[in-house]
Amino acid sequence: MLLKLRLVSSTRVFVRFSHDEIRVRFAPSPTGELHLGGLRTALYNYLFARNHGGKFIVRIEDTDRTRLVEGSAQRIRSILSHYGLRSDEDPWQGGSAGPYTQSERLPIYAEHAERLIDSRHAYRCFCSSKRLDLLRKNAAREGSIPLYDRRCRSISTEEARSRAKNGEEHVIRFVMDHQDVGFEDSVFGSITQRVEESDPVLLKSDGYPTYHLANIVDDKTMRISDVIRGMEWLSSTGKHVLLYKAFGWSSPRFVHLPLITRDGKKKLSKRDKDAFVDYYDKEMGVLPQAVINFLVRNGSGVRDFDQSKLYTLQELIEQFDVQLIGRRNFQLDGDSLSQYGNAAFRSASDQELINLIRQRxxxxxxxxxxxxxxxxxxxxxxxxxxxxETFAFLSQLTKGQYTFFFTCPKSSENVLSKFSSDVAIQALDRIMESGSWQIDSLKGVAKSLDMAYPKLLSLLRLSLIDGTSGPPITELRDFFGESECTERIRKMREHLSK
Known part of the structure; x- marks a missing residue:
């Protein structure tokens, strides 16, 4: 495919939105883990719909049968619920425009493909895969872009229908001559694309549609008013506009969101674990409100955005304005994520945190x-x-420096990496004999052993929490109580004796 995109005007397109007709959709493919960009797309669709009193629809696009991952659609549903993005219509609760899973809509696509054939905007192609491979190889040998040579476009409608009726395998192709296509985007302004693709396939020989036919037909039949999606789909929009025209339909309004990048330029790779939503939830334990704020932190679409504030979902809905979405690429930033993680932890209710921590x-x-x-x-x-003051992620409780809340030292390995067993045992015995956790008492123990006071505290911390860093000893004593602290020291002494 060759499709040239050029921005002919940087003028923003300001559109009046009718509150009684807003219907938007989030249409993920169940092919694995949900990308962070997918969650952001769902979020922006949700904010837009709720701000205008419209409908937020979830559609599962599962026509790429070779890449389906079992359970992926249900996982997407769970993620949306976790982040508070509850849909009005979807495959699970249904709705007036269903089915909402593309594999259940094959007759609808076949009917619309036939409509395009009848209006001479599409035709049946009987070329074998072997012939198409030969065309690609010839193009590669000549150093040109592989294009279909439109051989079957000359077959009469009657002959094509007869051959199809006799069971001859075929696809349905869209008639698409080289041309310039213009459209408006709420973020990127007036755009003209040079379309030079040669009659793309709309309906495959197995009866499944390609993405482009299914996308257009679904958006129209589901009465989608505004298409809000990632910028990676901007290059396909010209083709979609041509399909809308071929059906005699008006296009929805388009809103393309800037890319999510690592450094402002490089798009996130699918090999990067932080490119996926599960990383932030399952691995990092970032609270949902923190992730939501992180995704809008550059102020995109939020009136009077305050970067130091932690917004609730309802506040984002009330202050959302699609005309304020910027063109600058979104950039991952660990410091901002920590800032929002900390703020979300402090603002969450005790019961919410209790449930999340227990589960983790x-x-x-x-x-x-x-x-x-x-x-x-x-x-x-x-x-x-x-x-x-800086605690931000629940993962710190199960694999970070705060695991001591839920674990005890299992061995003397860390102690023995810094102390001999005899010295450690003698010091721990003296601490227990002193019967006091006061600073003066501990300093006295250190002096009697001819040991530096900080070194004694290091031994004590290793015995209590199996680490040399962490809260002051006095804070650990106050949290656990002297009885628990003494018990942990006794167990460490047993490990050392063995």
Whole structure:
């Protein structure tokens, strides 16, 4: 395919939106993990619909049968629910414009393909895959772009219909001559594309549509008023406009969102784990509100955006304005994610955090012996809010420096990496004999052992939480209580004795 895109005007297109006709859709393919850009697309569709009192529709585009991943559609549904993006119509609850799964709509696509044949905007192509491969090889040998030579366009409608009726395998192609196509985009302004593709396939020989036919037919029959999607689809929009014209339909309004990039230029690779939504939820434990704010943090589409504020979903809905979406590419930024993670943790309700922490600990630390009661988890939350100003992600509780809330040292390995067993045992015995956790008492123990005070504290912290960094000893004592601290020291001494 050769499709040239040029921006002929940088003038923004300001459109009046009628509140009684807004219908938008999020149309993911169930081919694996949901990309971060997919979540952002869903979010912007949701904000736009709710801001205008419209409908947010979820459609599953599963016509690429070779890439389907079982359970992926259900996972997408779960992700949308996790982030509060509840749809009005979808494959699970239905609606007036269903079915909402493309594989259940094959007769609809076949009917519309026939309509294009009847109006001479499409035709049946009987070329074999072997012949098409030969065309591609010839083009490669000549250094040209492979294009279909339109051989079957000259077959009469009657002959083509007869051959199809006799069971001859064929596809249906769209008549698309080289031309300039213009359209308006709410973000990128007036655009002209040079379309030089040669009669693309609309309906494959197995009865499944290509993306372009299914996309146009579904958007029209589902009464989609505004298409809000990623910029990667901008290059296909000219072709879609031609399809709308061929059907005699008006196009929806188009809104293309800038790319999500790592550095402002390079698009995220599917090999990057942070390119997918599951990374932020399952691996990092970023609270949903933090991710939502992270995705709109450059102020795109939000009136009077305040980068230091943590917005609720309802506030984003009320202040959303599609005309304010900028053209600058979105850039991942770890500091901003931490900032929003911290703010979301501090603003979340205790019960929400209790449920999320319990779920995370049970799934990531199944062998924990710590009581996961509401009372204990509330104490953990209070400690983090008061003592740890930068705490941001729940993953820090199960694989970071705060695992000590739910684990105890399992061996003396870390202690022995810094102390001999005799010295460590003697020091721990002295601490237990002193019966006091006061600073003066601990300094006295260090002096009696001719050991630097900071080194004694390091041994004590290793014995309590299996790490040399973390909260001050006094804060650990206050949280766990002297009885629990003493028990942890006793267990470490047993590990050392062995």
């Amino acid at each position: 600990v049970e799934s990531h630390l199944p062998s924990t012996s710590v009581d996961l009661s509401d009372e204990y988890l509330k104490r953990v939350i209070e400690f983090l809010r008061v003592k740890e």
